Amino acid sequence: MLKNSYKMLFLIMLFLGTLISISASSWFSVWMGLEINLLSFIPLMMKTNNLYSSEAALKYFLTQALASSVLLFFIIFFSFISFKMMEKTNFIFNIIFASSFMMKIGMAPFHFWFPIVMEGLNWINNLILMTWQKIAPIILLSYCMNFNFFIFSIIFSIIIGSINGLNQTSIRKLLAYSSINHLGWMLTGILNNQNIWMIYFLFYCFLSISIVLIFNNFKIFNFNQIFSFFNFKNLIKTLIFIPLLSLGGLPPFLGFFPKWMMINYLMTMNYFFLLMLLIYFTLITLYFYLRLSYSSFLLNYNEMNWNFNHFYNLNNFFLLSFFLFMNLFGLIFINLFFFLF
Template sequence: MLNNSAKIMFFFILMTSTMITVSSNSWLGAWMGLEINLLAFIPLMNNNNLMSTEASLKYFLTQAMASAVLLFAIIMSYMNNFPINQETPTYTDLIITSSLLLKSGAAPFHFWFPNVMEGLSWMNSLILMTWQKIAPLMLISYMPQNNFITLVIILSTIVGSLGGLNQTSLRKLMAFSSINHLGWMLAAMQTNESMWLIYFSFYTFLSFSLIFMLNNFKMSHINQLFNSFFNSKTLKFLLFFNLLSLGGLPPFIGFLPKWLVIQLLVMNNQYMLMTTLTIMTLITLFFYLRLCFAAFMLNYDENNWITTMSINNTSFKIMLTLTFISTFSLTLVSLSYLFL
């Protein structure tokens, strides 16, 4: 992605604009940071092909509409002298929260997210799933928590789990997985102010380790997983350990943030929300396991345009290190917790 000086400049503007939003002490300053962020990400998305152009146009229209609604609600709140962040939310608070949820891609405002992901490269998809969520989520955490957020949490986990069941595109699969994880982040935000940052950090690391492999092998669809690692069982295990860790299977490190959120929800007596999150995550784990079973058991070989898969030694070492961390870290954390 960073193959010329213009894209490097836009990449640094992207990083800086998020910092402007997070560190701003006024809502107009936060809105300005979001606008700069949008205008910096659009040139990074465009890879001079039809799909990326369509994706960037969809992203621009959605984000511009969300920014307009956000600015409208902020001005209306200032005109009516409604203090934002008061304990009892007003209708302007709900409009601001809705526009930020639209920016982050949470259900029921998620319709643009899988379609935009489908037209992006893997590195741009990683930025959209991780970095682009920091500013909206940080602003949502400033808002008063209410029953509307609880409804969004339930809808996000349901849409993220059921939407990924019939997908054959790996990018759309990751998009619906991201919507499901966003529901967990909002649930963590509702119970503890800093817990969603912990969850987000784990999610970013696991997404990076998985997308690093998918990008390295230029994979886009499920059927490529079946015969891609026909000659290398090690690479196949590396990929699916990362997949299961992202799904939150207990031996892997991806279970740790879910474990912490479940514990917080139980302590706050939110048993119904915790049960819904857990059941819907089991469905996401089902379509991850379906990929793993198909790839491990249906190990067939067929003619392909690229018959041999080349990988350099450095990439293999990076994959091995990332997978080791995502696989065995939870065991080490549990043992250290027992002995301390």
Template sequence: MFNNSSKILFMSIMMMGTMITVTANSWLGAWMGLEINLLSFIPLMSDSNNLMSTEASLKYFLTQALASTVLLFAIILMMLKNIIIIEMNQSYVTMMMLSSLLLKTGAAPFHFWFPNMMEGLSWMNALLLMTWQKIAPLMLISHINIQFMLIVSTIFSVIIGALGGINQTSLRKLMAFSSINHLGWMLSSLNINESIWMIYFFMYSFLSITLIFMFNLFKVSHFNQLFMMFFYSKNLKFILFLNFLSLGGLPPFLGFIPKWLMIQQLIISNQLFLLMIMILMSLITLSFYLRICYSAFMLNYHENNWIYEKQIKFSSLMIFYLMSFISIFGLSFITITYFML
């Protein structure tokens, strides 16, 4: 078990590895940054008091080591092709590189390790896995232009992310399948406009932080525990589930803005079939979010008169959570700017 100073050191090394990958001017340098990031994240995952976290760290190491091996092999083949005149189809090498990076991100159909591993992590480690650990592979994917393979991965990701979240009772698995679904939208945005991908990733990370902070604060892991949170405050109930709807992409919340931008770009680029699949799967995602929220909004709960310590902590962060509810102004501004241009 590491103390706080050791965790801060490992987190700094992990961020440094990501920065090395993002700023690398060669594939070998990018691979080195990915390995630094991997080796610094594994100690953060390990917990001597929790066997599930130890199992999750082992699964993560084996999966990422496989992806790194395939990526390094493809890099070596690419370097050999430049040095020695050999018969090699360049597209096969690029597909190997893209497959290994999709495995690192947990995108479908390479998602098999992601939901089960999320189940064994703490909420803070799960947040790092869903947000920060996706930056470096997605940046490298943006440099590989295999449109057909990205579209196939996008379709698989949105379908599996939507269907996998149905009838889930574990919040960690639900967040994992939600991450796979959003990853499909991010992969599609990499095909069209890189700036939209950055906007989408930033807003997805913001919404994930707001939800996971509350889950971690109240130590909840399953849906039946969520209803116990309502005894703290009715305002907490509404803010929690409205953030759920925002993560699902329901207008006019913050989570709808990047999807709205993507819908516009897909219509402009005439990818209507892909757009139809993505919207239909988003509706399925919204359906199980709404099913949870409907029961919470309709049922009445008794509210205690005394003040909890956690209520005081939460009230100081009220503005932070309410930011996801004011996106109607952002939508209006983007609409006016779009038509002016």
């Protein structure tokens, strides 16, 4: 028997739940897939020797159950009304369904649970929460579009994700608020062009994987642990901060490419006010990444605040070097590809 083989079962059910939701032909099947996904992720979050993970799992379950119950109630309610009444209440239908999906992904103004849950989980579970768990609700959001409500949620998300990240000392909470900010960009893509948000999401997943693997490798959770890297060469610090700056969208790193695409498309659609808000508040998120990088490179603390378990095996080094290389030169390769083909 494999050690912790139950995790493989719940991972398979986690993926299956998402696939059921995005390929369903009825709203009840959508709800069923979301519930399978939820009940498969809860055991993966739980750790018997960690009370914080149990608390995070309980909070995640309560918020997801609230969103699912609202979704199920209105699925049943709208199934009993006539088609003519359905046309009159289409506006309410879109807002209620969109709200339940936004609560499931932690998008503002339903973001209250997301940073707290991420703080109690390990890096691998955080990676699942930031990437795979967003796929089904975001795709389902595109089925119930409401322009005014989406614009309100986009503006609220980029403001909350930018301002609340300024005073954070926990890297997990910082990435949580950064994820809320990125959700604003993704919802902008859903509102205008389906292909753009899918490309943006794929790049966001790649950058999140590179960041989480680095922090998980060095067991880093707070800023003061990064400052205590005083005895390391600049290569290690570069390995940490290039993906962070890329996630913030700093040119010429890879993370600038999806934002560049979104900016070009919004300019062609004449959404100048929305574009201005997106750029200004994204600069704030880039500011706290730059502040973190600047402090760790130029300030040295001579006292270790944590006992690190460093992994210097060759496989980890090559994997992290690959992510560093792609973040540094990925934008050049993409431009070269478009130039040639």
